[in-house]
Amino acid sequence: MRVRTHDSPRRHRLKLLVLVGIAALAIPAVAGAWAQYYAVTQWFGPGGVETSGSNYDINYNYTAFTSQVGTDFMRLNLCPTTGGCYPYKDCYNDCSDPRTISYGYAKCTAYLYNTYSINVNSCYVRNIYG
Amino acid sequence: MTRGGSTAIAGNNMRSRWVIVGLAGVAASGALVVAAGAFQSKPTGPSARPWAPGIHAPVEAMNRLAPDPATPAEAVAEVRDFAERSGGSAASATLTLRTLRDDLGPRAGTIHAFSPDGLTVCLMHWRFGSTCPSAPSTPTPGLLFMVSGGYPAWARADGIAVPSALVGIAADNVRSVTFIEDGVARPAEIRNNAFYLPVKEGPADHPWDELRVEYDTGATASVRVPAGR
Numbered sequence: 001m002r003v004r005t006h007d008s009p010r011r012h013r014l015k016l017l018v019l020v021g022i023a024a025l026a027i028p029a030v031a032g033a034w035a036q037y038y039a040v041t042q043w044f045g046p047g048g049v050e051t052s053g054s055n056y057d058i059n060y061n062y063t064a065f066t067s068q069v070g071t072d073f074m075r076l077n078l079c080p081t082t083g084g085c086y087p088y089k090d091c092y093n094d095c096s097d098p099r100t101i102s103y104g105y106a107k108c109t110a111y112l113y114n115t116y117s118i119n120v121n122s123c124y125v126r127n128i129y130g
Numbered sequence: 131m132t133r134g135g136s137t138a139i140a141g142n143n144m145r146s147r148w149v150i151v152g153l154a155g156v157a158a159s160g161a162l163v164v165a166a167g168a169f170q171s172k173p174t175g176p177s178a179r180p181w182a183p184g185i186h187a188p189v190e191a192m193n194r195l196a197p198d199p200a201t202p203a204e205a206v207a208e209v210r211d212f213a214e215r216s217g218g219s220a221a222s223a224t225l226t227l228r229t230l231r232d233d234l235g236p237r238a239g240t241i242h243a244f245s246p247d248g249l250t251v252c253l254m255h256w257r258f259g260s261t262c263p264s265a266p267s268t269p270t271p272g273l274l275f276m277v278s279g280g281y282p283a284w285a286r287a288d289g290i291a292v293p294s295a296l297v298g299i300a301a302d303n304v305r306s307v308t309f310i311e312d313g314v315a316r317p318a319e320i321r322n323n324a325f326y327l328p329v330k331e332g333p334a335d336h337p338w339d340e341l342r343v344e345y346d347t348g349a350t351a352s353v354r355v356p357a358g359r
Contacts, residue, residue, distance in 0.1 A: 088294075095260060096215075099279065112337075
């Protein structure tokens with residue numbers, strides 16, 4: 001026969017300890033330092049896109065590239081995984097985007113109406129712990 | 131079985147259950163640590179490429195203005211990081227950092243100039259990004275600019291959107307900068323060689339707007355700017 005009992009203060013403390021232990025281990029693990037080169041030395045044709053992995057507290061997106069003509073450019077932005085993105089940041093030269101997002105991914109895009117492909121040196125992202 | 135015996139057995143069951151829950155929790159946390167460790171591994175790729183300044187021109191405000199003691203430490207860190215990432219000198223960027231505009235509204239940041247090589251002038255729109263002239267060619271020499279993407283209202287804790295803006299530095303030989311948006315000419319106010327113009331957001335029914343530059347010589351040049359945000 002199973003009898004449900006009320007927690008004794010000792011058992012309650014034990015439960016709390018277990019829960020605090022789990023939280024202490026889990027939270028820093030999820031919100032850890034993170035950085036990623038999500039494009040390295042590749043050509044982006046007009047409309048070409050690369051996206052980073054998703055993570056917490058992203059606060060830096062960067063691209064370095066060489067365009068064949070000064071009128072072509074790259075776009076950076078951040079997107080939550082739930083859909084939608086921030087407005088684009090348009091870069092005619094190497095540039096950084098330190099906007100922040102609590103959880104999402106970074107994006108590096110060659111504008112759809114560019115004339116030529118762009119030689120992208122890197123697209124790089126990191127979070128505030130990285 | 132006595133009532134006391136039942137309680138003791140139930141207590142042992144509960145304790146066992148919590149030990150199992152605890153062990154499972156620790157195991158799950160360990161898995162997360164391992165998973166996060168994979169993300170934390172050093173990214174592969176170039177940390178910097180050789181410094182390769184593109185087209186640039188003198189900016190008088192860089193020499194006239196003194197360093198700004200109110201520049202936030204994070205802004206200095208951003209400039210140092212950007213200079214190094216672009217293959218320039220962080221020390222030079224720090225030494226030459228100047229505040230060109232600080233009158234851009236409560237959320238629109240400030241505009242700064244810095245030089246990673248003591249000659250080339252780069253731009254930082256604080257909290258919205260930096261850029262250095264790296265393009266080997268430009269239709270508008272003497273003009274360094276970017277479109278700083280803002281924040282939509284849904285991304286802000288205060289629910290107030292921050293507008294995207296055309297932000298730039300005009301060299302000394304630039305007389306005026308005009309943004310032609312949806313066919314309407316909007317002159318930019320240039321102060322301390324810097325300008326800031328909020329731009330329309332959302333999709334557009336045409337691919338390009340235009341940024342027009344007039345030089346001291348009377349010559350003009352223009353560059354296409356995307357219309358859709």
